[in-house]
Amino acid sequence: MLGQLIWWSGIALEIALLVRGLRGQLVRRLPIFYAYIAFVALQEFARLLVQSNKRIYWDVYWLTEFLGLAMGSLIVFEIYRVSLRAFPGAARMARNALTFVFLTAVAKALANVWASGGWRLDSTAFEVERALRTVQAAAILALVALFLVYSIPFGRNLRGILLGYGLFIGQRVVCLTFMPPQGHHFWFYAYSAGYLVTLIVWLSHLWWYEVSPVANNAVPSDREYQSIAAATQRRLRAMRASVRKAVRS
Amino acid sequence: MMESSSLIAGTALLLLILLVATLRLLASRSLQEPPLARGEEDITEPCPDEFVSRIFSRDDWEFVRGIKCGSIERLFSRERKRVALAWVRQTSAMIRRVMRGHAEAARQSRNLEVSVELSILTQYVALMAVCAILSLAIQVAGPLWLGGLAQFAQRLSLRVAKAQESLQARSLAEAARPGTA
Numbered sequence: 001m002l003g004q005l006i007w008w009s010g011i012a013l014e015i016a017l018l019v020r021g022l023r024g025q026l027v028r029r030l031p032i033f034y035a036y037i038a039f040v041a042l043q044e045f046a047r048l049l050v051q052s053n054k055r056i057y058w059d060v061y062w063l064t065e066f067l068g069l070a071m072g073s074l075i076v077f078e079i080y081r082v083s084l085r086a087f088p089g090a091a092r093m094a095r096n097a098l099t100f101v102f103l104t105a106v107a108k109a110l111a112n113v114w115a116s117g118g119w120r121l122d123s124t125a126f127e128v129e130r131a132l133r134t135v136q137a138a139a140i141l142a143l144v145a146l147f148l149v150y151s152i153p154f155g156r157n158l159r160g161i162l163l164g165y166g167l168f169i170g171q172r173v174v175c176l177t178f179m180p181p182q183g184h185h186f187w188f189y190a191y192s193a194g195y196l197v198t199l200i201v202w203l204s205h206l207w208w209y210e211v212s213p214v215a216n217n218a219v220p221s222d223r224e225y226q227s228i229a230a231a232t233q234r235r236l237r238a239m240r241a242s243v244r245k246a247v248r249s
Numbered sequence: 250m251m252e253s254s255s256l257i258a259g260t261a262l263l264l265l266i267l268l269v270a271t272l273r274l275l276a277s278r279s280l281q282e283p284p285l286a287r288g289e290e291d292i293t294e295p296c297p298d299e300f301v302s303r304i305f306s307r308d309d310w311e312f313v314r315g316i317k318c319g320s321i322e323r324l325f326s327r328e329r330k331r332v333a334l335a336w337v338r339q340t341s342a343m344i345r346r347v348m349r350g351h352a353e354a355a356r357q358s359r360n361l362e363v364s365v366e367l368s369i370l371t372q373y374v375a376l377m378a379v380c381a382i383l384s385l386a387i388q389v390a391g392p393l394w395l396g397g398l399a400q401f402a403q404r405l406s407l408r409v410a411k412a413q414e415s416l417q418a419r420s421l422a423e424a425a426r427p428g429t430a
């Protein structure tokens with residue numbers, strides 16, 4: 001009963017999100033995000049149709065789950081593309097950070113293969129999803145940290161997508177760590193209810209279109225950047241010396 | 250192994266998202282309040298050296314202790330702790346200001362150097378960590394204990410360096426002695 005309630009509430013919120021996106025012209029500005037929402041809404045109906053046949057249901061469930069995961073990765077790309085369009089320096093740092101996250105994930109996967117003496121063919125879909133979601137979580141963590149360090153200004157819409165998707169991935173990874181593969185239990189409801197919270201965050205931030213703030217700083221030249229970086233390093237060193245001197249006095 | 254790293258990544262992401270949301274909420278609330286005339290965040294110049302050097306110094310404490318009056322001692326400890334905490338807050342505000350100024354210029358630079366940025370970021374994180382530890386230590390034990398601890402650490406490191414030097418000299422002398430090679 002509770003499961004059905006969460007399911008239908010989720011579908012209603014997804015449809016509301018799509019309707020508001022179409023009416024507010026947000027679909028044109030954030031096409032990947034709305035394609036993802038449309039996909040998730042359709043997947044809910046597809047799962048509902050095959051719900052009675054357990055064997056087909058699990059095939060459809062995992063197929064749509066992995067397609068959703070792939071489309072979710074594109075949301076991270078859309079956040080990166082839209083938010084850092086005006087900031088080539090921060091975009092360069094983000095590319096490096098994401099490459100580092102990806103290479104670390106590949107290295108860790110290879111190390112696991114090496115340690116277990118070969119590819120494990122008995123890895124469950126759960127384990128694969130958890131590993132991929134963990135990589136997504138690390139990528140979002142790196143992006144959010146970078147946005148904070150470089151004080152990237154966010155519009156209401158993009159901030160909502162990032163908060164909602166970060167919340168969704170974080171709680172999904174935690175739930176997948178504890179969730180038994182089958183059955184309706186606490187973690188199953190926690191995951192489903194967490195997705196509803198995500199949808200509410202999205203709906204509240206994407207109810208209307210809001211123009212993103214634009215940075216009006218002049219773009220520094222190569223020489224200007226070098227001198228700014230040198231001055232920053234000098235000032236930070238001076239601060240460190242000052243702190244050390246104060247405590248030792 | 251995989252489970253623990255997943256759990257760490259998921260929990261860290263959830264905490265960061267909640268932190269960002271909370272900070273955003275606090276920022277929107279502070280915008281509604283009237284701005285302060287001159288807060289610690291507005292100070293651009295560091296405190297004069299002669300002032301800072303006395304915050305962690307034991308000289309004033311020795312003088313107050315010489316009066317042998319418990320209430321004055323307590324008042325002195327309380328006030329010195331407040332001054333020390335204000336100095337740490339002001340210092341970390343200045344570090345943040347330096348970093349914000351740099352970030353605003355660097356984020357738009359087309360020729361940003363990743364190694365330089367990482368070096369600056371490391372320095373910034375280390376300094377902010379030092380400020381956080383200082384603040385915690387002052388709250389827990391007070392600035393005078395911290396000054397004493399820093400001096401003890403300095404004396405200890407000097408002693409370790411001297412011991413290492415004499416050990417190195419002895420091993421070199423032994424290596425130079427005929428018949429040991």
